[in-house]
Amino acid sequence: MYQRKIPELLDCGLAVSIKVIGGKWKAWILDCIRRDIRRPSAIHREMQEVKPRIINLHLKELEDYGIIYKEIYAEVPARVEYYFTEVGKSLLPVIDVLELWGNTNKEYINRKHADYKEGSCVMLPESQRQN
Amino acid sequence: MYQRKIPELLDCGLAVSIKVIGGKWKAWILDCIRRDIRRPSAIHREMQEVKPRIINLHLKELEDYGIIYKEIYAEVPARVEYYFTEVGKSLLPVIDVLELWGNTNKEYINRKHADYKEGSCVMLPESQRQN
DNA sequence: AAGGACAGGGAAAAATTTTTCCCTGTCCCT
DNA sequence: AGGGACAGGGAAAAATTTTTCCCTGTCCTT
Numbered sequence: 001m002y003q004r005k006i007p008e009l010l011d012c013g014l015a016v017s018i019k020v021i022g023g024k025w026k027a028w029i030l031d032c033i034r035r036d037i038r039r040p041s042a043i044h045r046e047m048q049e050v051k052p053r054i055i056n057l058h059l060k061e062l063e064d065y066g067i068i069y070k071e072i073y074a075e076v077p078a079r080v081e082y083y084f085t086e087v088g089k090s091l092l093p094v095i096d097v098l099e100l101w102g103n104t105n106k107e108y109i110n111r112k113h114a115d116y117k118e119g120s121c122v123m124l125p126e127s128q129r130q131n
Numbered sequence: 132m133y134q135r136k137i138p139e140l141l142d143c144g145l146a147v148s149i150k151v152i153g154g155k156w157k158a159w160i161l162d163c164i165r166r167d168i169r170r171p172s173a174i175h176r177e178m179q180e181v182k183p184r185i186i187n188l189h190l191k192e193l194e195d196y197g198i199i200y201k202e203i204y205a206e207v208p209a210r211v212e213y214y215f216t217e218v219g220k221s222l223l224p225v226i227d228v229l230e231l232w233g234n235t236n237k238e239y240i241n242r243k244h245a246d247y248k249e250g251s252c253v254m255l256p257e258s259q260r261q262n
Numbered sequence: 263a264a265g266g267a268c269a270g271g272g273a274a275a276a277a278t279t280t281t282t283c284c285c286t287g288t289c290c291c292t
Numbered sequence: 293a294g295g296g297a298c299a300g301g302g303a304a305a306a307a308t309t310t311t312t313c314c315c316t317g318t319c320c321t322t
Contacts, residue, residue, distance in 0.1 A: 005277060006310090009294065013233025015288065018241055022153045022158040024280065029143040041298060047165060049140075064245035077289050077298050087236055094232045095145065095187075101225045102144025107220055109147055112197035136307060137280090155310065172268060182311065187270065208319050209270050263322100277295080280307065288302080292293100 017094065020065050025050055027095060033068060034092060038081040067091060075120050148225065151196055156181055157189050158226060164199060165223060169212040198222060 010016055021027055027045070032043045037089045040059065059082065062068045067088040073079040084092070141147055152158055156178070163174045175183045190213065193199045198219040204210040215223070223251065 010237060010241055012159070013230040013235075013237060016147070016233035017229040018153055018158070018233075021145075021239060022149055027149070028143070041296090042301085051283095052168045052299095053283090053301080054281065057280085064244055064290070065240050080299065082172055087239055090236070091232065092229055097225055098148040098306095099144040101222065102147035102149075104144075105148040105152040105221070106141060106144060109151060109196050112142055113195055114308095130208075133308070170268090171270085182313095183269095184271080184313090185311065188310085191270095203269095246274065265320100267320080268318080272313105272315080274312090276309100276311065277305100278303100279311080282305070283303090285302080288298080288314070290295105290297085292295090 020062075020067060020100075021095065022089070023061065025054060025056055025060065029058050029062065029066070029100075030088075030091070030095060031057060033082050033084065038083065038084075040080055043082075062088075151193075151198060152222070152226065152229075154192065156188055157193065157231075158186065160186060160189050160193065161219075161222070161226060162196070164213050164215065170216065171211055173214075174213075193219075 007125065008015075008019070010019065018120050021030070028047060028050075029043060032038075037043055037046050040052075041058075043055055045057060059068070063070060064084075066085050068082045069085055070081060071081045073081070139146075139150070141150065152161070159178060160174060160179075163169075163177050168174055168177050171183075171187065174190075178186060189197070194213075196200060197216050199213045200216055202212045202214060204212070249261055
């Protein structure tokens with residue numbers, strides 16, 4: 001486990017929120033669980049682009065924060081499913097707000113961003129790619 | 132300027148939102164501007180904890196995204212002030228939502244987090260420190 | 263002439279996050 | 293016995309972000 005060298009400032013609400021959902025794949029994972037894709041292997045299948053190891057790390061982190069929890073069914077082989085805690089449920093509308101703002105403004109942001117740094121390497125959705 | 136090696140996935144609204152406000156000090160900077168602390172030097176004074184260079188980089192990025200823009204007054208020495216673009220203004224309520232969720236849940240998150248990894252090194256606000 | 267405020271940025275180091283590679287088990291099916 | 297699905301993690305490499313250090317100017321005041 002990585003040991004921080006610089007203490008985190010977590011007294012600001014915004015810093016806390018971003019810590020929880022700011023990870024590269026966290027939102028996607030939360031979205032899976034919201035859509036009833038609850039088992040690790042199912043999430044792995046859903047997120048082909050991302051290595052299982054990475055997903056596991058994020059799941060663990062979200063579990064650490066008390067956003068999701070695990071049910072381990074004593075079957076054979078053991079079945080694991082993730083569910084939202086109450087706090088986790090309260091996070092969903094927040095994600096919706098972010099998702100909405102992002103979708104509303106992504107063309108604007110991407111265009112502006114491209115205007116400045118043409119060196120950037122942005123992956124457009126397939127429908128917009130032109131190579 | 133850093134040249135990405137892995138293309139970004141920016142078709143998801145959430146990824147866009149987090150790209151824009153996810154930087155370590157972006158939210159604080161936006162909050163300064165919102166409170167009429169508009170000049171680079173004033174922002175530097177407000178954010179003593181952060182080196183001016185870093186703030187400048189974030190300001191530049193926010194400007195790139197079209198969240199803020201610069202007014203350069205032809206005085207001597209030149210005076211610079213940052214303002215929100217329309218899109219930038221639309222981001223403010225989003226930040227409020229994040230801030231509110233974070234403030235509502237930070238004790239819960241911090242406690243949960245500490246429960247798991249006691250090795251973590253979290254800087255509490257002064258009022259809560261006990262060393 | 264020296265010093266400070268102002269706006270700004272290059273280059274490299276350090277810190278952190280993300281990724282890859284590969285390993286541990288159990289069980290089921292063929 | 294071999295192969296695949298399942299859940300999970302150590303260790304190191306790579307990528308990215310953040311930070312430090314120090315430099316460029318101009319102008320104003322002492």
